[in-house]
Amino acid sequence: MKLLIIEDEKDLSDSICLYLGSEQFSCETAYDYHSALDKILINEYACIILDLTLPHGSGLDILTQLKLLNKTEGVLIISAKNSLDDRIKGLNSGADDYLTKPFHLSELGARVAAIVRRKSFEGKTHIVVGPLILDLSERILRSGDEQITLTRKEYELLLYLLSNKNKVVTKEAIVEHLWGDDIDMADSYDFIYSHIKNLRKKLMASGCPDYIKAVYGMGYKFSLNNSIS
Amino acid sequence: MKLFTRYNRINLTLMVLLFVLSGISYYFIINYVLIHELDEALEDYQLRIENYVVKQGTLPPVALMDETIVTYSKLNRLTTPIRRMETLRRLDTLENEWHNYRQKTYSQDVGGASFCVTLAKPIEGTKLLTRTVVAITILMLLVIIIASIVLNQVILRKLWQPFYTSLAAMKTFKLGKKQVPEFPLTNIEEFVFMNTLLEDTVTGAEADYQILKEFTENASHEIQTPLAIIRSKLDLVIQEEGLSEKQTLALSSIYSGIKRLTKLNQSLLLLAKIENHQFAGRENVDVEEKVNEKLDQFQEFWQNSKVQFTATIKPSAIHTNPELFDILLSNLISNAGRHNMENGFIFVNLDKNTFVIENTGSLSSLDSQKLYTRFYKESQHSQHNGLGLSIVKQICDQLDIEIKYSFVNNLHRFTLKWD
Secondary structure, three states, rough: OOEEEOOHHHHHHHHHHHHOOOOOOOOOOOOOHHHHHHHHHOOOOOOOEEOOOOEEEEEHHHHOOOOOOHOOOOEEEEOOOOOHHHHHHHHOOOOOEEEEOOOOHHHHHHHHHHHHHHHHHOOEEEEEEEEEEOOOOOEEEOOEEEEEEHHHHHHHHHHHHHHHHOOOEHHHHHHHHHHHHOOOOOOOOOOOOHHHHHHHHHHHHHOOOOOOOEEEEOOEEEEEHHHHO | OHHHHHHHHHHHHHHHHHHHHHHHHHHHHHHHOOOOHHHHHHHHHHHHHHHHHHHHHHOOOOOOOOOEEEEEEEEEOOOOEEEEEEEEEEEOOOOOEEEEEEEEEEEEEEOEEEEEEEEEEEEEHHHHHHHHHHHHHHHHHHHHHHHHHHHHHHHHHHHHHHHHHHHHHHHHHOOOOOOOOOOOOOOOOOHHHHHHHHHHHHHHHHHHHHHHHHHHHHHHHHHHHHHHHHHHHHHHHHHOOOOHHHHHHHHHHHHHHHHHHHHHHHHHHHHHHHOOOOOOOOEEEHHHHHHHHHHHEEEEEEEOOEEEEEEEEEOOOOOOOOHHHHHHHHHHHHHHHOOOOOOOOOEEEOOOEEEEEOOOOOOOOOOOOOOOOOOOOOOOOOOOOOOOOHHHHHHHHHHHHEEEEEEOOOOEEEEEEEO
């Protein structure tokens, strides 16, 4: 699957590429309006990451062009503008999601994954993790026939970690994702430890390996590679 | 004191002084004229006596019916001739009263003998004169006072009208509202000058303010991108395997620095936007639902820092901008938790038109003068940017919500009131 990153800041574009690029995704980049349009005309993308302020044009115009071309690519806007009006304008122009700069790459990862899931043909509603199946439509986790009950926060946490699998996700990013941006608890993120602990216990009780690794001082990593090997 | 009053006072004092002075001088001048007349009459009298003496050789008989009292007395031949004119008090034998008299005394030779002749005429009318002068002065003063009051009330007020209208117009002016007050048209030079000056100043200030605001907004926007780059690079760096403990610590410090910078930037941007009136939309907001939602969101954080909370929530609604109101509640509620202490308390009380939040915390009252100023911090090393309460205040001003801070029973209390 291909992703297109339309962002004029090369440094940021590179970071996104490096983070999202994996065996699942390959990334292409466009740094201005015209090259972005060219790429859109030729290729099909699983998701387009779009900055609104571009050289030679506006990101909103690209959205209009996509509509005119009857393209159904999922679009995630990344913008420095963070007011409700800007969001609404972006979403009304056909974008699927709106993320304000500066963002955590893990947050971007989760949003892109969600868009890709929604847009994929089969309407993918399951994520398979080793012996586990996360049912997104019913928001439950299954292990074979057995159902593992998760709290709302545990479910969201698991989904977030899965969307960024094999990546270190900071506690800060987890708190912002689960509790929102306006919860400004700069002091300590320790309280998420108990959520992680409970989730880990539930996963291990259902017989799957300990996927969730703590990364000292930083955060957590849902590590599939290590457990497989 | 009003300019009128001040002017009136000076004016009236001067008038009174002037009138008293002129009254006194009138009195003296008229008195002088009267006495001069009397003196002339007495001179005449003397002339007539002298003529009589020359013709008849004797002193004329004293006429009793005459107003002029004439007395003769013999003098020694040796005495030097007398000639004097004076004012003195004499007993009026008829009325048995003391009266002022103008008296002329001179020596008259009659056939070898020398006589002292005293001619006295009562100074009449001085009393009447005094009264008249005083009466006229007082009357004139009254007339002047009344006239000046009427004049001031009617004419001065009318003359100063443009000035007061300009003042009233300035009073409604507030920087950042993009509204230059309308000054009255007038053809009085001073007021025209003043109004032009005011208008120029106001327009200039407004323009400067707009530039400053745009600067804040643009600067904040421009800062977002480098911040995004730094954060994204950090997110990549931590993916590296085998980071040392030192590196990890440094990285997490950088993360928290970036977070603070981001927050600060967002707060400044928000303030600029509020001032720009970019939150115009109004909707009905269910405050009860909103408060419950916020408390639900925050309670996990409070539990973690062992802060207990009690909430009394009653149905409440407000017609306001939902986005700003949400930020307002978030800021107040998160403040109550952040500035709390271990095993502290938070009390939330929502009534129909009031929201009260109290929390334990520092044991002294916050400086209510500086509370809402930007970058006000209780302690300098605080992790917070000191913009939270200025945002709260700005939002309250914008949404016409009254906010009050008080410190009662070691509790910091914020009260919101709306109509």
